[in-house]
Amino acid sequence: xxxxxxxxxxxxxxxxxxxxxxxxxxxxxxxxxxxxxxxxxxxxxxxxxxxxxxxxxxxxxxxxxxxxxxxxxxxxxxxxxxxxxxxxxxxxxxxxxxxxxxxxxxxxxxxxxxxxxxxxxxxxxxxxxxxxxxxxxxxxxxxxxxxxxxxxxxxxxxxxxxxxxxxxxxxxxxxxxxxxxxxxxxxxxxxxxxxxxxxxxxxxxxxxxxxxxxxxxxxxxxxxxxxxxxxxxxxxxxxxxxxxxxxxxxxxxxxx
Amino acid sequence: xxxxxxxxxxxxxxxxxxxxxxxxxxxxxxxxxxxxxxxxxxxxxxxxxxxxxxxxxxxxxxxxxxxxxxxxxxxxxxxxxxxxxxxxxxxxxxxxxxxxxxxxxxxxxxxxxxxxxxxxxxxxxxxxxxxxxxxxxxxxxxxxxxxxxxxxxxxxxxxxxxxxxxxxxxxxxxxxxxxxxxxxxxxxxxxxxxxxxxxxxxxxxxxxxxxxxxxxxxxxxxxxxxxxxxxxxxxxxxxxxxxxxxxxx
Amino acid sequence: xxxxxxxxxxxxxxxxxxxxxxxxxxxxxxxxxxxxxxxxxxxxxxxxxxxxxxxxxxxxxxxxxxxxxxxxxxxxxxxxxxxxxxxxxxxxxxxxxxxxxxxxxxxxxxxxxxxxxxxxxxxxxxxxxxxxxxxxxxxxxxxxxxxxxxxxxxxxxxxxxxxxxxxxxxxxxxxxxxxxxxxxxxxxxxxxxxxxxxxxxxxxxxxxxxxxxxxxxxxxxxxxxxxxxxxxxxxxxxxxxxxxxxxxxxxxxxxxxxxxxxxxxxxxxxxxxxx
Numbered sequence: 001x002x003x004x005x006x007x008x009x010x011x012x013x014x015x016x017x018x019x020x021x022x023x024x025x026x027x028x029x030x031x032x033x034x035x036x037x038x039x040x041x042x043x044x045x046x047x048x049x050x051x052x053x054x055x056x057x058x059x060x061x062x063x064x065x066x067x068x069x070x071x072x073x074x075x076x077x078x079x080x081x082x083x084x085x086x087x088x089x090x091x092x093x094x095x096x097x098x099x100x101x102x103x104x105x106x107x108x109x110x111x112x113x114x115x116x117x118x119x120x121x122x123x124x125x126x127x128x129x130x131x132x133x134x135x136x137x138x139x140x141x142x143x144x145x146x147x148x149x150x151x152x153x154x155x156x157x158x159x160x161x162x163x164x165x166x167x168x169x170x171x172x173x174x175x176x177x178x179x180x181x182x183x184x185x186x187x188x189x190x191x192x193x194x195x196x197x198x199x200x201x202x203x204x205x206x207x208x209x210x211x212x213x214x215x216x217x218x219x220x221x222x223x224x225x226x227x228x229x230x231x232x233x234x235x236x237x238x239x240x241x242x243x244x245x246x247x248x249x250x251x252x253x254x255x256x
Numbered sequence: 257x258x259x260x261x262x263x264x265x266x267x268x269x270x271x272x273x274x275x276x277x278x279x280x281x282x283x284x285x286x287x288x289x290x291x292x293x294x295x296x297x298x299x300x301x302x303x304x305x306x307x308x309x310x311x312x313x314x315x316x317x318x319x320x321x322x323x324x325x326x327x328x329x330x331x332x333x334x335x336x337x338x339x340x341x342x343x344x345x346x347x348x349x350x351x352x353x354x355x356x357x358x359x360x361x362x363x364x365x366x367x368x369x370x371x372x373x374x375x376x377x378x379x380x381x382x383x384x385x386x387x388x389x390x391x392x393x394x395x396x397x398x399x400x401x402x403x404x405x406x407x408x409x410x411x412x413x414x415x416x417x418x419x420x421x422x423x424x425x426x427x428x429x430x431x432x433x434x435x436x437x438x439x440x441x442x443x444x445x446x447x448x449x450x451x452x453x454x455x456x457x458x459x460x461x462x463x464x465x466x467x468x469x470x471x472x473x474x475x476x477x478x479x480x481x482x483x484x485x486x487x488x489x490x491x492x493x494x495x496x497x498x499x500x501x502x503x504x505x
Numbered sequence: 506x507x508x509x510x511x512x513x514x515x516x517x518x519x520x521x522x523x524x525x526x527x528x529x530x531x532x533x534x535x536x537x538x539x540x541x542x543x544x545x546x547x548x549x550x551x552x553x554x555x556x557x558x559x560x561x562x563x564x565x566x567x568x569x570x571x572x573x574x575x576x577x578x579x580x581x582x583x584x585x586x587x588x589x590x591x592x593x594x595x596x597x598x599x600x601x602x603x604x605x606x607x608x609x610x611x612x613x614x615x616x617x618x619x620x621x622x623x624x625x626x627x628x629x630x631x632x633x634x635x636x637x638x639x640x641x642x643x644x645x646x647x648x649x650x651x652x653x654x655x656x657x658x659x660x661x662x663x664x665x666x667x668x669x670x671x672x673x674x675x676x677x678x679x680x681x682x683x684x685x686x687x688x689x690x691x692x693x694x695x696x697x698x699x700x701x702x703x704x705x706x707x708x709x710x711x712x713x714x715x716x717x718x719x720x721x722x723x724x725x726x727x728x729x730x731x732x733x734x735x736x737x738x739x740x741x742x743x744x745x746x747x748x749x750x751x752x753x754x755x756x757x758x759x760x761x762x763x764x765x766x767x768x769x770x771x772x773x774x775x776x777x778x779x780x
Contacts, residue, residue, distance in 0.1 A: 027288065031293050081460070082449050082460070083459070114447075121287075122289060125288045125380060126384065128388075129381045129384065132381075133602075134642075135603050135642075153371075154377075155601065157371075159600045159601065159602060161382075163333070163596055164330070168337050168341065191343060193482075193486060195479065205597065206323075206326045208594075211559050211592075212597055213610075216589075216611035217582050218322075224609075225605060225609040
């Protein structure tokens with residue numbers, strides 16, 4: 001998963017509020033203007049920051065990065081297609097009677113803009129995900145005065161995800177060692193049994209966890225230690241400049 | 257190859273890729289940057305009453321029972337893991353279940369809306385599935401529409417004295433299907449066809465997703481029903497339709 | 506005699522009606538090193554949860570410093586400041602997103618400020634060699650590291666009594682040795698330490714007294730030497746003899762050492778006996 005990426009001390013210490021607002025501002029600029037050049041600039045800046053501050057493994061790039069990008073490409077392609085009762089400018093395929101599957105110039109243009117917008121937004125989200133550990137996301141939630149029940153639930157779910165994942169993987173491995181993948185029927189049965197076991201184990205584990213919390217004087221509120229971050233104005237300036245440049249490029253592209 | 261044969265080959269290849277890639281990547285979540293700003297805002301606003309009600313429900317449950325927060329957190333983790341696992345599909349490949357039916361039947365739809373939002377945030381941050389600007393749209397389809405339909409179908413079936421296994425299977429399957437219909441509607445609203453408007457666009461998206469999503473919904477229904485009946489057999493968890501657990505014993 | 510923790514007629518059943526403890530009477534002195542041993546399912550963990558108020562017994566009482574446990578919220582909070590428990594599986598204890606946040610949990614609940622908590626975390630992480638791990642996500646830790654984090658989370662609260670449920674579980678030999686050294690240091694600091702263990706050699710070497718449970722009942726409560734020389738009792742309680750005692754008995758049979766010689770607790774003492 002994304003959270004296992006190594007990141008430099010420098011980016012780790014940047015205030016998570018700045019990183020979050022920066023990433024969201026870039027996404028919003030790309031989504032509002034949808035201009036390819038602006039989006040390409042946004043993508044370049046984000047990936048430059050990611051490559052400088054994170055160590056990405058080949059496995060991560062293939063599974064977490066490549067597939068979503070391919071999905072965006074083909075989904076955008078799908079947007080270009082239309083069902084019409086006339087032949088398309090770029091592509092036409094007769095389906096039935098007088099209906100055609102077509103691609104027109106307008107559709108193609110829309111698809112290209114969508115691809116770049118989505119790719120740039122995805123790059124910003126990768127920047128946020130890679131450089132902001134979940135602990136820092138909790139800090140952001142506290143800053144925006146998110147209700148404490150939500151913040152506590154958020155933190156607990158994060159911790160429990162790995163416990164439940166481990167349980168599920170152990171059971172799946174044990175099932176596969178006993179030929180659970182042999183037929184379609186055995187796969188369905190194995191998955192149902194795995195889900196039921198993981199659910200019951202998770203439920204029981206949550207009760208143990210509750211006892212552990214009670215033992216450490218839990219009285220209904222989970223208190224968080226205040227983390228310290230580097231509040232450098234240069235970071236804010238950099239973020240503002242990047243967003244302004246994206247907006248400027250997009251505006252100029254729109255005009256010309 | 258004739259010109260027509262080349263077109264057919266190209267079309268078939270493209271359609272194969274459409275079916276193959278979504279299964280590998282996304283289940284039914286709309287990717288980051290895919291929706292125009294007004295659609296993002298619209299779906300966020302539509303979610304607000306459900307999230308607010310869900311939050312009230314969560315606050316009430318945790319005030320009555322402090323243990324509930326821990327159990328619900330584990331349920332959230334379980335939902336995340338469920339939606340990231342691969343379930344076998346008749347098309348030979350595999351895809352991800354929504355997990356909404358399972359959670360809605362056990363915990364009720366209100367609390368699932370809150371848990372669903374948090375799980376979607378984790379899916380965006382940890383797996384790059386979905387996004388932050390599309391959180392509203394994804395929440396509406398997967399954390400609101402799906403669970404409510406699942407819960408409604410379950411309750412209706414139980415009222416009509418339908419057996420529990422069939423009730424759960426129908427609720428999970430129909431919840432999954434409804435989620436994909438809502439997602440198709442969201443995409444068609446954002447990208448209406450220049451010719452046929454929203455309806456033609458929705459037909460297009462529904463048709464493309466149908467081939468994988470319908471078998472998936474059936475399989476998710478069966479697996480959910482099998483899993484829940486196994487849970488009742490192997491555990492002494494008290495499903496009493498009160499407190500945290502809403503499924504009747 | 507003043508006991509720090511004792512029980513009178515303690516009986517506990519699970520919510521499904523299954524009886525776990527029957528008329529348990531134990532008394533532990535301040536600073537004593539006590540081992541609670543028994544086969545799986547004998548009631549050790551259930552007893553520990555009764556001692557810090559998590560399980561409320563249906564019959565009998567639990568006393569802390571001579572006072573009956575007050576099961577009100579305030580009473581239990583006060584008890585748990587003084588009686589800490591470290592569970593067998595560290596994954597049952599660690600629930601925060603980072604090591605630092607997890608160790609801070611108990612301190613912040615006790616009312617310490619951020620700066621005070623930071624100081625204590627610094628000190629305990631140095632003691633338990635966790636300094637480089639404080640900002641690490643918990644799920645990236647190894648088994649040994651998780652165990653030390655779970656220990657840190659309880660030790661930092663400085664309870665008077667520390668209960669450790671199978672401290673060597675889930676650990677390799679090296680990590681288990683590290684944990685046993687930490688337990689020793691707790692005893693040296695004057696803490697009352699109660700452990701459960703299946704490692705009879707460690708129990709013989711470390712514990713002052715031992716309580717044996719079988720099917721929820723106390724079948725022995727006394728000195729470790731008295732238990733491990735009683736083969737009949739060991740067989741009844743389905744317990745293994747420590748290796749040191751096996752060698753000691755063998756040497757007595759072979760006439761190498763005199764019958765009635767003091768029971769050695771470890772290799773060093775056995776060596777001295779032979780010399």
